[in-house]
Amino acid sequence: MASGGANVTGTRSTRSLAHRFSLCRRRAPTFPAKKKKSMFTTRGDLRASAQEGDKVSRSIQTRLVHMTDKLDDPFDSVAPPIYQTATFNQPGATDFGPYDYSRSGNPTRTLLENQMADIENADGAFAFASGMAAIATVMRLVKPGESVLAGNDIYGGTQRFLGKIAPNKQGLHVRHVDMTKVDEVRAALEEGAAEGNAPVKLVLIESPTNPRLEVCDIAAISAVAKEHGAVVCVDNSIMAPIFQRPIDLGADISMTSATKFIAGHSDVTGGILSVVGKDLCDEIYFHQNAEGNMMSPFECWLALRGLKTMALRMEKQAENAARIAAFLEAHPMVKRVNYAGLASHPNSALHASQASSGGSIISFETGSVEASRRIVEDTKLFKITVSFGSVTSLISMPCYMSHASVPAEIRRERGLVDDLVRISAGIESIEDLIGDLEQAFAGAEKAVAAGAQ
Numbered sequence: 001m002a003s004g005g006a007n008v009t010g011t012r013s014t015r016s017l018a019h020r021f022s023l024c025r026r027r028a029p030t031f032p033a034k035k036k037k038s039m040f041t042t043r044g045d046l047r048a049s050a051q052e053g054d055k056v057s058r059s060i061q062t063r064l065v066h067m068t069d070k071l072d073d074p075f076d077s078v079a080p081p082i083y084q085t086a087t088f089n090q091p092g093a094t095d096f097g098p099y100d101y102s103r104s105g106n107p108t109r110t111l112l113e114n115q116m117a118d119i120e121n122a123d124g125a126f127a128f129a130s131g132m133a134a135i136a137t138v139m140r141l142v143k144p145g146e147s148v149l150a151g152n153d154i155y156g157g158t159q160r161f162l163g164k165i166a167p168n169k170q171g172l173h174v175r176h177v178d179m180t181k182v183d184e185v186r187a188a189l190e191e192g193a194a195e196g197n198a199p200v201k202l203v204l205i206e207s208p209t210n211p212r213l214e215v216c217d218i219a220a221i222s223a224v225a226k227e228h229g230a231v232v233c234v235d236n237s238i239m240a241p242i243f244q245r246p247i248d249l250g251a252d253i254s255m256t257s258a259t260k261f262i263a264g265h266s267d268v269t270g271g272i273l274s275v276v277g278k279d280l281c282d283e284i285y286f287h288q289n290a291e292g293n294m295m296s297p298f299e300c301w302l303a304l305r306g307l308k309t310m311a312l313r314m315e316k317q318a319e320n321a322a323r324i325a326a327f328l329e330a331h332p333m334v335k336r337v338n339y340a341g342l343a344s345h346p347n348s349a350l351h352a353s354q355a356s357s358g359g360s361i362i363s364f365e366t367g368s369v370e371a372s373r374r375i376v377e378d379t380k381l382f383k384i385t386v387s388f389g390s391v392t393s394l395i396s397m398p399c400y401m402s403h404a405s406v407p408a409e410i411r412r413e414r415g416l417v418d419d420l421v422r423i424s425a426g427i428e429s430i431e432d433l434i435g436d437l438e439q440a441f442a443g444a445e446k447a448v449a450a451g452a453q
């Protein structure tokens, strides 16, 4: 297995797309050479070369709206074309041309992958059918007999993979540590390195975690993992690259569930791996092509559209979340609030040093499952649903919903309580959202008091 991208030359932020293409053998999104060039193509070429120089200095917000990369489109369409095709007519029987089959590569997917690689300062990016498909591909980097190190507070689907598939179907050792403690990570890596033990080949980090928003030191863990030759993958679904860029902090792979903030409208399932280093890119691409878990052209197109407004949406959502967290912290029915942007968060300073916002996901405890259930069910604007990162505000009870597949004894051991409520703040008016929570809390308080009599 490749051991990360530390040996790649050049600074990440200034690497050109051409370099990226050559690193991971992705094909440039141009029409096959046999297509006739139009005068518009020439115009586009000129503009593209002007943009090449601007890329490094322009902000992510601007790069997302203007898209870093362009197809060599004869009509210069503002919205990118959807290449809704499975196959491509080849220049000849022995010449594949830039694309031959959409599992192997598709121009709309290439646009999305290049856009993600650009904003994450990665050498390559790969779009998958879901976040879990992306994580499953990362798990392919580990061979039977080797170990994966993961945190205690992680997404329920990832826990299901690590608890049921990795050990039973793939022959991997899985060890969970408190990722907020770098010493525990170091000790596990050292133990794995000892003679006769299963060496740790992959460290899987979530920060902030789903659902308790725990914050881990991405740079410190990446440094210690590298000393032991382990690949670091950060599940960045809660921050997305707008607020946190794990590769800049030393990670080898940044994973984002595109189902969440990238698409942003609860209408896409997808996952992205942004990757550093040619060897890792090649290995991930090999599995994406060989196993066929890529994102479809239409989903890629929706994700590309989502990317254009991602910064705007996320900023508004985070602003709303900060107000909701303050409301919750002041409410007498609330026992504990988890939000990475609150001063009372145990790792607020660490979070502020590696991310630019508290984000829009909050969880809280009331101490009573019934009170929590009433609050969740009495809200009118917050949709009761799994997932997060949508323009619509969402509310859920993780132990019964997103984390229901985590065995009850593991949830108990890790202090994941049944009364935990998770909120994903949307872009609605904050006055309406707080008003809705106020009435839901008031209703729950009354109902719980009546039930107690």
Ligand SMILES: Cc1ncc(COP(=O)(O)O)c(C=O)c1O
Pocket: 130, 131, 132, 133, 155, 157, 158, 206, 210, 235, 237, 238, 257, 258, 259, 260, 269, 270, 271, 387
């Ligand atoms: C933190 C985290 N990682 C990964 C995933 C998996 O993403 P997807 O649902 O797109 O498969 C989810 C949610 O599902 C998640 O919350």
Ligand SMILES: N[C@@H](CCSC[C@H](N)C(=O)O)C(=O)O
Pocket: 155, 157, 210, 385, 386, 387, 388, 401, 402, 403, 405
């Ligand atoms: N029934 C689904 C639950 C998906 S949870 C989605 C999301 N990551 C969240 O945290 O809400 C399953 O079994 O995977």
